[in-house]
Amino acid sequence: MISINGLSKVFGNNVALREINLKMKKSEFMALFGPNGAGKTTLIKIMSTLIAPTSGAVVIDGYDIREEAIEIRKRIGVISHETYLYEDLSAQENLQFYGRMYEVDDIEERVSDVMSEVGLSPRADDLVRTFSRGMKQRLSIARAILHDPPILLLDEPYTGLDPHAVATFDRILEKSDISNKTVVMTTHMIGRGIEMSDRVAILRSGEIVYDVPRGQIRDEKHFKSIYESCIGEEL
């Protein structure tokens, strides 16, 4: 489903990613951990076609990221700490806009379905600027799943959410048929990441230094000790 070979990204003199190799099967959920500046967001941005790699190949669902970016964009949904929502449009108008951009069939019905999926139907006509951070992030999930993509890329989706909003966010993700989707999630929330994933990896200074199936991790404490030895810093 996702194949990354020898991927590197350089910004000026700063090497953000070094020779990343990664293969993901269909419906696999990978949690990607790492300290700030490790290259997690850069990796997600390259996979989502937002930035071009310096070298290496990325193939998603059979499409090359350099040659067939539009085909890849049709197949991915991105949830990040930025919601990509227009503050001066209502929740419904935002989804209608994105629905038309993705050429979603029967937009009105699909928008209504995803709005109720994320529990925002009563606020459909309210401007996004009146929403709390948690509500915006729920609407951001609706935006990302609107075109029913087989691949979800989640870049630190819990940033700025309170514990209640985090729980709501997880519940909505589970409800949105996430088990049938291939998911890459970067996060600093180790417990959440381990709980949701079936594969965990650690990125340090642009390199994947640890990558194992979730079954090899006994518990959160065990993973924290692995993380600390990989990163060389205490959590």
Place this chain on the structure above:
Amino acid sequence: MRRCLNIAWKDLRAEFRTKQMLNSMLLFSFLIVAIFGFAFGPYPERIERLAPGVLWVAFTFAGMLGLSRSFASEKEQGCLDGLKLCPVDRSAIYIGKAISNLILMFIMEGVTIPVFIVLFDYSIPNLGEIGFVVLLGTAGFVFVGTLLSALTVNTRTREILLPVILFPVLVPVIVSAVSATTKVLSGVLNILDELRILGTYDAIFFIVALLIFEYTIEE
């Protein structure tokens, strides 16, 4: 094209709701015309020589306010990446933005011209020809301005940088538009040379923008 119109619809819907850009553009153009009005008095001699300068200064300076916000508002709301994630050719984003900028410019110009007529007590002759010159001049202004607005969106001093790099590129448009407007207001309707320059400029910059837009919004 449907998706270009969708982007323009989204921009205009948000703009007509807040009227942040439109109000600023209208106020600014009104101020320019009013200041010139006070400076030259209500019945200046040879107004047909004065009017093109006043009008095009108002159009370009007020238009600059709108252009500078075109991509900056996307960036500030964190929506530029959302747009770039949509499965469309990046040039569709450019066309959508250019359409919404054109509509805002035409609204501003549609208000500025009557204000000018009232303040200077001047009845503009050959309105059809003037309208055609304004249409071509505005198109050139918007085609280049939208491209450069995207180019400067990732810089910290974008509001300052945009006019600094835009006005030199706009010289052929402004010179031709002012010259054509002067001729039409003086009753000379042979403005084919100016229209040729404006039309060629518009076509060249529209095509160039479509070709290079993808690279201008890259991070």
